[in-house]
Amino acid sequence: MSVIDTLPPLRDVIANHQLSARKALGQNFLLDLNLTAKIARQAGDLSQCDVLEIGPGPGGLTRGLLAEGARRVLVIEKDARCLPALEEIAAAYPGRLQILTGDALEIDPLAHLTPPIRVAANLPYNIGTELLVRWLTPAEWPPYWQSLTLMFQREVAERIVAQPGSKAYGRLAILAQWRSTARIVMSLPPEAFTPPPKVSSAVVHLEALPAPRYPADAAVLSHVVATAFNQRRKMLRAALKGLAPNIEEVLEAAGIPPTERAEQVSLERFCALARALKA
Ligand code: SAM
Numbered sequence: 001m002s003v004i005d006t007l008p009p010l011r012d013v014i015a016n017h018q019l020s021a022r023k024a025l026g027q028n029f030l031l032d033l034n035l036t037a038k039i040a041r042q043a044g045d046l047s048q049c050d051v052l053e054i055g056p057g058p059g060g061l062t063r064g065l066l067a068e069g070a071r072r073v074l075v076i077e078k079d080a081r082c083l084p085a086l087e088e089i090a091a092a093y094p095g096r097l098q099i100l101t102g103d104a105l106e107i108d109p110l111a112h113l114t115p116p117i118r119v120a121a122n123l124p125y126n127i128g129t130e131l132l133v134r135w136l137t138p139a140e141w142p143p144y145w146q147s148l149t150l151m152f153q154r155e156v157a158e159r160i161v162a163q164p165g166s167k168a169y170g171r172l173a174i175l176a177q178w179r180s181t182a183r184i185v186m187s188l189p190p191e192a193f194t195p196p197p198k199v200s201s202a203v204v205h206l207e208a209l210p211a212p213r214y215p216a217d218a219a220v221l222s223h224v225v226a227t228a229f230n231q232r233r234k235m236l237r238a239a240l241k242g243l244a245p246n247i248e249e250v251l252e253a254a255g256i257p258p259t260e261r262a263e264q265v266s267l268e269r270f271c272a273l274a275r276a277l278k279a
Helices: 010-016 033-042 060-067 080-090 124-134 154-161 171-180 218-230 247-253 266-279
Strands: 050-054 072-077 099-103 117-122 145-153 182-190 201-208
Touching: 010 080, 033 060, 033 117, 033 145, 033 182, 033 201, 060 072, 060 080, 060 117, 080 099, 080 154, 117 182, 124 145, 124 171, 145 154, 145 182, 145 218, 154 171, 154 182, 154 201, 171 182, 171 218, 171 266, 218 266, 247 266
Parallel strands: 050 072, 050 117, 072 099, 117 145
Antiparallel strands: 145 201, 182 201
């Protein structure tokens, strides 16, 4: 299916509004509207949802989300140069696009959104991981979002879906898989973007689970995993010795041999360790 709105092609939008890409803002734009519609479709049925999009730039993915039927889209864009292009989209979809300008790390979008909420974004790479960790680590679960459909550098996407025993396995895999399902749903070569980045990219789709797979305190789990993987080549009894004076006993109580390395430990065991540390 090809997309379809009455707006000008994105190359013209960029030329008309002089939106030369800025590296410091992680600007690698998607200009193919069939591709952005395909990404939007990975986000699921949007017709009953508000969609939060971070970093719309000239609006390629925004147009995909709206053309695919999103009930409403809220965008947060730091680069004020993109505003006129986004306002043209808002005019073409009356009442369905709200634009906030500013830093997504500083703005709380919740006041502007009505559940159910899905998140979709071709993220600026410099803040992508930070935003993902924030979405994954609220104290309460389920979170405000039903799903996250996010573009990352391929290597980061692989860390999100990684399994124990692999080099990519670490904090991101554990935080993502503890309370969500996470899948790589698309792979994109550098040439899909303008300008092309140095590396390949991938879209990851995460669906929030109604409850965590295993009980644990989010802050304790996050801290223990960060500490364990900070020294991933050390045995856990050494890597975690700052967490408890009797760390070997705590590890054994969680069913983890103290000589094991973080890379080998399953999500279930890390949750048991977080519980044992809190006990
Ligand atoms: N979504 C557009 C697309 O797919 O073509 C642009 C994606 S580009 C990779 C990232 C976008 O995020 C840019 O438009 C950039 O200006 C914006 N951005 C960078 N840092 C940001 C921040 N802290 N808050 C909000 N937007 C940001």
